[in-house]
Amino acid sequence: MTHEIAVIPGDGIGQEVTPAAVEVLEALEIDFEFVEADAGDAVLEETGEALPQETYDLAASADATLFGAAGDTAADVILPLREAVDSFVNIRPAKAYPGIDAVRPKTDLVFLRENTEGVYAGHEDRLTQDVSTLTRVVTESASARLAEFACDYVADGEHDGFSIVHKANVMRETDGLFRDTVKRVADENGVETDQVLMDAFATRVCLDPEQFDVVVCPNLAGDVLSDLAAGLVGGLGLLPSANVGPDRALFEPVHGTAPDIAGQGVANPAATIISAAMLLEYLGYDAESEAVHAAVEDTLENGPRTPDLGGDASTADVTEAIVDRL
């Protein structure tokens, strides 16, 4: 069965790392049909729209989407694209790889971030000259859907439940609803949980990242705390992510467009290629997914490496090395 894969490179190094990941996927000789589309600063300049309707429609109909990065228009591109795939969870692994310089080399976390609401629901008003407001929305249904997903996620025997991270001591009604709903669903599924305030989590994950494993949290908490974890593992350069919906999903590196090195052919394609490995797993190609993960890890450990990791290889060199190791 052919799978249609939307490919949206975007801006900056997105134009370099996305084709690299497609090259890896093509090397697996799976029956994928790749369809490319535009989004980001460049297409905004050309057409007046950062996310053309065709691109939105493509993501909303393809089996899976691979997205690179967008510049100043990042929020205008990625937030609607998450909606296009009806993504209710953002999966963000943050793992320190052997051989890579990390602040906390034993970090191995997965964030399951609520992906539809919280402050991202985006209802804002300027009530008076002085006063602006934002309505943060938390629903029982979105919290329960995320919790069901989290319960499935940890049912593989490799995890002892998950941590619920929240700020319900201040946001009592909204994060209280989030915390209580996630806990109730976990209890119903016989999944163990513990509860950690998001500020305490920030301290504790620096001091001892090994005490955490899978972290379930609201949207903005997931944004900030997964980026914190990225700092602990040595930067955004290696972090993949998946935006999963009921019928389709979108995969993207956590890094941005890296304007300082864009166009030089030296961007590290690892995060996008690991995102492609998550795409493979999502579509059921488990063996291929594992092969890509292993090839990337072997390459990170033994080289060649791009300059961000202290090497002098190009994007093409690293991609070729990964393909050779498949």
Added chain:
Amino acid sequence: MTHEIAVIPGDGIGQEVTPAAVEVLEALEIDFEFVEADAGDAVLEETGEALPQETYDLAASADATLFGAAGDTAADVILPLREAVDSFVNIRPAKAYPGIDAVRPKTDLVFLRENTEGVYAGHEDRLTQDVSTLTRVVTESASARLAEFACDYVADGEHDGFSIVHKANVMRETDGLFRDTVKRVADENGVETDQVLMDAFATRVCLDPEQFDVVVCPNLAGDVLSDLAAGLVGGLGLLPSANVGPDRALFEPVHGTAPDIAGQGVANPAATIISAAMLLEYLGYDAESEAVHAAVEDTLENGPRTPDLGGDASTADVTEAIVDRL
């Protein structure tokens, strides 16, 4: 001129570290009148109120307040106390001390956290069985007041301006107003600023804390990011804070009640004693403040040390050593 100092030890190790800090203040033989009051879990159990009206009134009228910690009632105690002193800024230094094991030994940051609004404005509703909302409030006036304070703060010649940390790419109206107002006030005062998204800040501060110095941010961002910085410097045990209003201020260690070690007489009093040094500076006793800072730093570096720092000294031993070094 006598200054009235409200002393609110609270729960757990608050009962041990707060008297230690008072002992240090008393050793300076300044004309302080200490008035003690109750707050926290224990007084809730006794009287049905975590923050008795007398305690609130005392903080609202004393020249300065020294607060220890509260247990499960922390939010019910500290949020009204911040209001009692009309505190519009929470000053949170996060500095790695020589001789103390830190994840990032070169960290030396000060957070100036907005202390009255954001999600802490606390307007929440359960609209339906499914939907809860919280109204996040950002005002131009509170942002400007914080920015004026920040401009004064960096005018001592030791700082090159400050960083404005926000999430205005998602919270466009509210954090946009915050960012633009703080920037405008800084420009008017000839103070240099840069702007960093809060998620990017979380990554970058782990990778290279030395790139930041003074950080100005909304309430919840300040809560989480200063706790992150606490993790980088080796834990909450050494972090002081000041809640400053126009006419009075409240000083507290960032740590909690530490129920695991409470009552054993081994709590580290450093954070509370450094908070007392901030109190001295606030009341204009600059030389005394510097003497306390120096005595604490000397003691942290050369001992004696409490068990959290690998020593076996008691709270009383450490306090005595600090007093001896004054």
